[in-house]
Amino acid sequence: MIFDCHIHSTFSTDSKMQIEDAIKKAKEKGMGLIVTDHMDIKYPIEGSFIFDCEKYFIEYEKYRSEDFLIGIELGLRDDCIYENKELVKNFPFDYVIGSIHVVDGVDIFQPSFYxxxxxxxxxxxxxxxxxxxxxxxxxxxxxxxxxxxxxxxKYEDTELYYNDFKEIIDEILKIIAQREKAVEINTRRLENKIVALNMLDILKRFKELGGKYVTIGSDAHNIDSIGANFDIAVELSNRANLNIVYFKNRQPNYI
Ligand SMILES: [Zn+2]
Ligand SMILES: [Zn+2]
Known part of the structure; x- marks a missing residue:
């Protein structure tokens, strides 16, 4: 079964999606689901994009099953490595996404970053x-x-072209490949051909550098986005010859 490995529920500051609605929608689509609410420790606005993990597990444990797993989207920063590591160690997550949202203290959602x-x-x-x-x-x-x-x-062409940044992208991909971890295909904007082809370039390079796994996630903040563009993501994984996995109990599982 394919899993949507990246969705946000009410524990995320920017989502109002009820977990019951998300689970129902995934069932209708014949998909598994991993909830991955936002945890950005030291977020510039105090109290935003963090949540109480104990409460998270208390509320969501009852839904846990073969096709509903509990994960987290961690905002990675160089000034709270220990805090993030401890959090991951202290709770029984199935899956941990590492994401960059805040760069040197600035949320890159903000125009000031550009x-x-x-x-x-x-x-x-x-x-x-x-x-x-x-x-x-x-x-x-x-x-x-x-x-x-x-x-x-805020540029005329905001797309990320592998060839423009290949040295640094290679360094990132090498680390993930060496550790036998996954690269996420985030399906947001993937209906745009340029976005898809740029992601394909990165995935092919990941494979060349020894990469094995991809996860697929919609990054849904509402039920309509669950499973969106998954056909395109599957095609990209196949074209790059990578294995689609989901993580359960922190281990990759083939779909
Ligand atoms: Zn994110
Ligand atoms: Zn997300």
Whole structure:
């Protein structure tokens, strides 16, 4: 069974999706689900994008099954490695996504991250920061939305082209491949051919560097997005000759 490995429920600051509705929708689509609410420790706005993990497990444990698993999307930073590591150690997550949302204290959702900077400069800053975090954070299962920066950047062409940043992208992919971890195919915007082809370039390179696994996640914040564009993601994985997995009890499982 294919799993949507990246969704946000009411424990995420930016989602109102009820878990019961998400589970129902995934069932209708014949998919498994991993809930991965947002945890960005030290987020610039106090109290935002963090939640009480004990409460999370108390509330969601009763739904846990073969096709509903409990994960987390951790915001990686170089100044809270220990805190993130402890969190992962202290709770029985099935799956941990490592994502870059905040770079050197600035949420890259903010226009200020791009102001007075050329695209190459801000994208390199983002990717260098990602490299630094991935190198230090050996406790994640999958690298979330490597192309996240393309969502909110303020340039004429915001797409992330492998060839423009191949040195640093290679370094990131090498670490993930060596650790036998996964790269996420985030299906947001994947209906756009350019987005899909750019992701394919990255996936093919990941394979060349020894990578084995991909996870697929919609990053849904509402039920309509659950499982969106999964046919495209499956096609990309096949074209890159990578294995689609989901994580259960922190171990990769083939679909
Ligand atoms: Zn994210
Ligand atoms: Zn997310």
């Amino acid at each position: 102001e007075n900077r050329e695209k190459a400069e801000s994208y390199l800053h983002y990717l260098n920061f990602m490299y630094k975090c991935i190198r230090e954070c050996d406790f994640i299962d999958s690298l979330g939305h490597i192309n996240y920066v393309t969502r909110y950047a």
